[in-house]
Amino acid sequence: MMFFAHGNDPSFLPPIELFGNWVLAMVTLLMAAGLARMALAPLFSQDDEPKSRSEIAGWTAISMGVLVAMATWITRQSLVEAMAPPPAPAEHAHSIYHGGQMVMWGDYHAEVARAVSGEYRVWLTDVYRRSISAEYFSGTIYPREPKSGKLGPGIELEKSLDNDYLMAVMDRDIKSVEVFLKYPGNTIRLDFEFDSAQGRKSVKEWCGR
Amino acid sequence: MEVSKFFAEWHPVMVHFPIALLYFAVCLDLFGFITRNARAAWAGLVLTAAGTVGLMMAFITGNYAEIVAAHQQIQQKPIGDHEAWATATSWTFIMLTAWRSYLKPASVSYRKNMSFYLLAAILTLGCLTVTGYKGGRLVYDHGAGVNIPTSALPHPATPQDLANLSLKNSWEELEYSGMMHHVFGWLTLGLALWQAYQHFQLPGQERARALGPIMLTGGGIFLMICSDWDAWPLGNTLPITDPEVLFHKILATIMIFFGIGMNLARRRPKGEVNSLQSHLLAILALVGGGMLFTHVHTGAPFSTTAMGVYVQHFVVGCLALACGGVKMLETVKPEYKKLWDRCWIFLLIVIAVNLIWYVEGFPWYIHNEA
Helix, strand or coil, X not given: CXXXXXXXXXXCCCHHHHHHHHHHHHHHHHHHHHHHHHHHHHHHHCCCCHHHHHHHHHHHHHHHHHHHHHHHHHHHHHHHHHHCCCCCCCCCCCCCCCCCEEEEECCEEEEEEEECCCEEEEEEECCXXXXXXXXXXXXXXXXXXXXXXXXXXXXXXXXXXXXXXXXXXXXXXXXXXXXXXXXXXXXXXXXXXXXXXXXXXXXXXXXXX | CHHHHHHHCCHHHHCHHHHHHHHHHHXXXXXXXXXXXXXXXXXXXXXXXXXXXXXXXXXXXXXXXXXXXXXXXXXXXXXXXXXXXXXXXXXXXXXXXXXXXXXXXXXXXXXXXXXXXXXXXXXXXXXXXXXXXXXXXXXXXXXXXXXXXXXXXXXXXXXXXXXXXXXXXXXXXXXHHHHHHHHHHHHHHHHHHHHHHHHCCCCCHHHHHHHHHHHHHHHHHHHHHHXXXXXXXXXXXXXXXXHHHHHHHHHHHHHHHHHHHHHHHCXXXXXXXXXXXXXXXXXXXXXXXXXXXXXXXXXXXXXXXXXXXXXXXXXXXXXXXXXXXXXXXXXXXXXXXXXXXXXXXXXXXXXXXXXXXXXXXXXXXXXXXX
C-alpha cells in the first residue's frame, strides 16, 4: 500500500504543498551552487599542473553530484506523491483501547468506558484514531432508563488532568447512560449500556493505552 | 501563545509591503525595458530587493499567524494552501532577485535576458496574487484572526484538525532533537575555534586548513543519516517531502557541498585559503540561516513546544544571517578585515552557545505566558 505520512499527520500532502516545498528546495540548492561557484571561480582559471587540475575536476564532480542527487531525489518523490492515486477511503479501525464501547459517526470515533466504581470516561479520536484533546469537546452524561429511554438528571463531564478524555462519576447502579457530546460545529447523543447482555462489561481498573 | 500572537499581529501589516513593492518593481522594470530607461531599471532592482525582504518578513510573521489561526480552530487545509502558495512565491522571488542583480543594462545580453526575467517575474506576480487572494479568503470566509468565538466560526475545524492541534511530541522525540542540536552546537564551536586558530596565525596552519572541510562534510553526512527521530531509512511513512525532513536533508546536502568546496579552496595560493574558506562558511551561514525561518515542526506543529522551537530558530536564523552578513562586509570594506573576522568568530561562538544550551520549547530568555 502506498502511504505517505507527514510528521504525525497521516493525510496526503496536496500537490500545491508539494510544489511549494519543491520550489524552496530547488532555489536553495541553486543558490548554494551559484554562490559557491562565484567564490571558487578563480580556482578554475588558475594555470595549474594537470594533476592538480584533475583533482579539482574530481572534487567538483563529487560536489555537483551531491546537489544533483538530492535535487533528483526530491523531484522524484514529489512527482510520485503528486501523481499517486487519491487515498482510498480511510479505514475506520475500531479497536478498543480502553476496554469500553466504540461508536463512529462521520470522521469521528468515540470510546466510552465504565469502571465498576461508576466512573465513566469518554475519548474522542479522528478518522485515523488519533486522540483529540478534551480541550476541544465537552459533554454531559445522563442516566438512562434502558426500556423507556427516559433520561435522569445530567452530570457535566470533566476534563482529565492531561486533557486526554472527559470523565464523570455516577451512582454505581447506573449502567445505562446517554452521552451528549458538543464538538466544533455540531452535537451528538450516544446511548450506552454496560454489564447487560448487549453491552460490554465494566472495567475493573483502567488500563493504559 | 503570547509570543506567537505578538508576531501574528504583524502579519496583516507586513503583507502589504511585498504586494505593493513587487508589483511596482516589475512595472518599473517593464517601463525601463520598453523605454530603455536606466534609472527606471535601477529603481526596479532596488524595489525588487526591498519587496523580497518584505516577503520574507510577511512569511516569518505568517508562520506565527498560522499557529494562532489553528488554535482559533480555523480549518487547516485553507491555511496550508495559503502557506504553500506563499512558499512557492517567496522562494521564486528570492531566486528572481538574485537573477535580477546580475542583469546590468550595460551588458551585451541584457535585453534578451531581461525579457526572460520579465516573463518569469510576471508569472510569479500571478503566484503572489493567488497567495494574497487565499490569505484574504482565510479572513473573509473562515474568520482567521477575527475576534469571534470559536462556536461562531462559519467552517468548524475537522476532526483531523483537532487531532493535529492535540499532537504532542513524545519524550524520546524531544530528547533526540535536543541531542542533535547539541551535537551541532559543538560542531559550530569547533568551526569557530578552527576559524580563530587561522585568524591568529597559530602554528601548523597547513594541517589546520584540512580540519574545517572534514568537520563540515562529516557533520553533513551525520545529519543526512541521523537528522530525524525514526526517519532513517526514509520510506513512505516519513518521506523526504515531509517539510521538516526536507529542511534537514537540504541542510545536510549543502553542508557536504560546502565541505567539499572548502577542501577545494585549499588549492588556492596559500594567503587566500583562509579567507576563501571562511567566505564559503559564511555563504553556508546565509543560506542555512535563511532556511531556518521556514523551518516547520511537523511532529506537533501547533504545540507549545513548536512555538518555542520557531522562536529559537528565528533567533539562530538572525544570528546566522548576521554572521554571513559580517563576512560579506569584508568584500565592501576590506580595510577592516580584522574587525570583521573577530565579529564573525564571536557570532559563530554565540550560535554555538545557543545550540549547546538548546532546549525543545521556549528558550530561557523568552517569557511566554501560555
